[in-house]
Amino acid sequence: MHNPTESKPRWERRKDARPQELLAAALDLFVSRGYAATRLEDVARSAGVSKGTLYLYFANKEELFKAVVRDAIVQPIGEAEMDFAAIDGHSADLLRTLLMRWWDKVGATKASGITKLMIAEAANFPELMQFYNEEVIARGNALIANILTRGVARGEFRAVDPDVMMPVLVAPVLMLMLWSQSPQLCAGATIDPYAYLAAYIDTTLRGLRPASAPEGAPYCMPAAPATGLHNK
Incomplete structure (x- = not known):
């Protein structure tokens, strides 16, 4: 029929x-x-x-673009903000989970191409760059800085300046996102993003270890399993 x-x-x-x-x-x-x-x-x-x-x-292309960014990137940031506010685990666990979750929710998706777009076109569209700075960059950076501040205050990280360390932690993840969108930048090399992140996070947590911390966990833990918080 x-x-x-x-x-x-x-x-x-x-x-x-x-x-x-x-x-x-x-x-x-x-x-x-x-x-x-x-x-x-x-x-x-x-x-x-x-x-x-x-x-x-x-109403127009600018509003459509903002809606795309809010749906694909700002929403995962908001979810992470709420989740981490309710967790009382070790700061090393939180930092590892945040970085892996960012990759799962944004870096490994088409949304990672927005970062490349903003780098390429921000100078021509300052209003969009201001929007992206306020809703994505500022909030994402604040999440990392807050975990660093928390870790230092609890004696779980050595005494670092969060404002100095935050961009040090962000830069390798941004580079991985650019590589994922432009494979030619890798000069023909194949990069396993999860192996890259595991090595980067392990190196980072070893560097943040306070002098008084014993060798071993949590700074040498294996990468979070697939059922971890970052897959929520």
């Missing part, structure tokens, strides 16, 4: 799915083409809706 809904346009059949489909299509195009070259009509076409339908949800 003929199903009358089959003759309807996709945007009529799947009204509830429209915003998420638009965000997914926009993320793909922003990452592959860049911000300047992405057109709203192409986003609408990729999502299977009309351009007019897109404007029902997003």
